[in-house]
Amino acid sequence: xxxxxxxxxxxxxxxxxxxxxxxxxxxxxxxxxxxxxxxxxxxxxxxxxxxxxxxxxxxxxxxxxxxxxxxxxxxxxxxxxxxxxxxxxxxxxxxxxxxxxxxxxxxxxxxxxxxxxxxxxxxxxxxxxxxxxxxxxxxxxxxxxxxxxxxxxxxxxxx
Amino acid sequence: xxxxxxxxxxxxxxxxxxxxxxxxxxxxxxxxxxxxxxxxxxxxxxxxxxxxxxxxxxxxxxxxxxxxxxxxxxxxxxxxxxxxxxxxxxxxxxxxxxxxxxxxxxxxxxxxxxxxxxxxxxxxxxxxxxxxxxxxxxxxxxxxxxxxxxxxxxxxxxxxxxxxxxxxxxxxxxxxxxxxxxxxxxxxxxxxxxxxxxxxxxxxxxxxxxxxxxxxxxxxxxxxxxxxxxxxxxxxxxxxxxxxxxxxxxxxxxxxxxxxxxxxxxxxxxxxxxxxxxxxxxxxx
Numbered sequence: 001x002x003x004x005x006x007x008x009x010x011x012x013x014x015x016x017x018x019x020x021x022x023x024x025x026x027x028x029x030x031x032x033x034x035x036x037x038x039x040x041x042x043x044x045x046x047x048x049x050x051x052x053x054x055x056x057x058x059x060x061x062x063x064x065x066x067x068x069x070x071x072x073x074x075x076x077x078x079x080x081x082x083x084x085x086x087x088x089x090x091x092x093x094x095x096x097x098x099x100x101x102x103x104x105x106x107x108x109x110x111x112x113x114x115x116x117x118x119x120x121x122x123x124x125x126x127x128x129x130x131x132x133x134x135x136x137x138x139x140x141x142x143x144x145x146x147x148x149x150x151x152x153x154x155x156x157x158x159x
Numbered sequence: 160x161x162x163x164x165x166x167x168x169x170x171x172x173x174x175x176x177x178x179x180x181x182x183x184x185x186x187x188x189x190x191x192x193x194x195x196x197x198x199x200x201x202x203x204x205x206x207x208x209x210x211x212x213x214x215x216x217x218x219x220x221x222x223x224x225x226x227x228x229x230x231x232x233x234x235x236x237x238x239x240x241x242x243x244x245x246x247x248x249x250x251x252x253x254x255x256x257x258x259x260x261x262x263x264x265x266x267x268x269x270x271x272x273x274x275x276x277x278x279x280x281x282x283x284x285x286x287x288x289x290x291x292x293x294x295x296x297x298x299x300x301x302x303x304x305x306x307x308x309x310x311x312x313x314x315x316x317x318x319x320x321x322x323x324x325x326x327x328x329x330x331x332x333x334x335x336x337x338x339x340x341x342x343x344x345x346x347x348x349x350x351x352x353x354x355x356x357x358x359x360x361x362x363x364x365x366x367x368x369x370x371x372x373x374x375x376x377x378x379x380x381x382x383x384x385x386x387x388x389x390x391x392x393x394x395x396x397x398x399x400x401x402x403x404x405x406x407x408x409x410x411x412x413x414x415x416x417x418x419x420x421x422x423x424x425x426x427x428x429x430x431x432x433x434x435x436x437x438x439x440x441x442x443x444x
Contacts, residue, residue, distance in 0.1 A: 006431065007431070027401070061428075099404050104420055107391070133403075135393060135397070
């Protein structure tokens with residue numbers, strides 16, 4: 001069963017029948033993690049880097065922001081027995097419109113916030129496809145941990 | 160016949176704007192128009208009145224009271240907004256089908272059009288502009304050119320994509336280079352053919368080129384910015400990806416802070432379900 005992850009949304013599952021799927025990552029980041037031992041996976045689709053623009057809204061929906069969504073994703077998979085050192089980590093998205101500079105370059109900032117958090121917490125990325133001016137779709141199969149990526153203008157590929 | 164002429168001839172295969180839609184646009188482009196003008200147009204069409212009331216009563220607007228008449232709708236939402244919604248409830252016909260060339264499934268172009276119009280409206284309200292209905296309607300129909308150009312983009316996709324990847328062209332510039340005309344110019348031709356106001360034609364033509372707007376014109380930068388926000392959020396983005404240009408100078412003219420724009424994105428995402436309902440009430444799916 002496909003579990004669709006919307007914008008500012010997250011799904012975690014250990015149901016072998018489920019497939020986590022997020023469409024249309026523009027400047028947003030799609031972060032997928034998977035523990036092959038306990039076979040649990042999660043997918044986060046966050047839109048903005050930092051929750052300090054509206055702390056109340058971040059409490060209501062932490063998945064809109066990188067700095068609140070990323071810890072939630074990891075913590076939720078730990079509840080199912082996942083261990084950080086076993087996690088396969090996939091990061092895609094963070095695109096930019098051409099000539100987008102400065103503060104409103106959200107794609108770049110979304111990526112930067114993730115890199116900083118990963119650096120601090122010793123999390124290693126296994127696959128990354130970030131930036132450019134493309135649109136991406138990411139899919140993660142819980143039974144096998146197999147992931148797929150579709151980049152605009154091309155076919156869906158295994159990663 | 161030249162290829163461009165052949166493409167332009169295809170404007171005829173679009174479903175024309177209804178008489179009532181045309182009338183509403185006339186009223187909204189006239190600064191002296193009044194509530195009674197709008198009520199007079201809509202009241203004889205029961206289907207349209209019922210649909211318009213359903214839209215006004217949808218969760219998106221969060222009105223405390225159920226609205227039972229067009230007059231009441233105008234009292235709560237203002238004539239500008241009600242006119243915009245009447246046009247929205249009447250415009251989805253050409254936008255519903257899948258656009259394979261742009262890799263958009265059935266309903267996606269309309270979903271994108273409504274999203275872009277709502278964000279434009281939100282930005283225009285924040286700037287207290289007085290031509291909000293014009294901005295909303297232009298944003299709503301700005302991609303009508305894609306409906307015609309779609310088959311040509313599909314046939315020439317390899318060449319367009321190569322021009323984007325290898326020459327660093329924007330998707331719209333690549334459309335023009337490979338096909339001979341781009342979707343914004345074609346959209347403007349459609350708008351002219353349908354007798355839309357010159358202001359609307361101008362917005363449609365330049366929504367990817369806000370550097371062409373005159374210094375005092377804020378409508379084009381707003382529609383451009385709303386379009387960029389949609390792309391960033393992945394709304395209606397297909398095979399063209401985000402391969403368009405962001406015109407910082409034009410956006411700077413609007414004087415929004417980075418926080419304002421992020422708040423707009425948060426506000427939109429929070430209302431996601433209400434917006435989906437609005438899209439389906441307006442003829443999408």
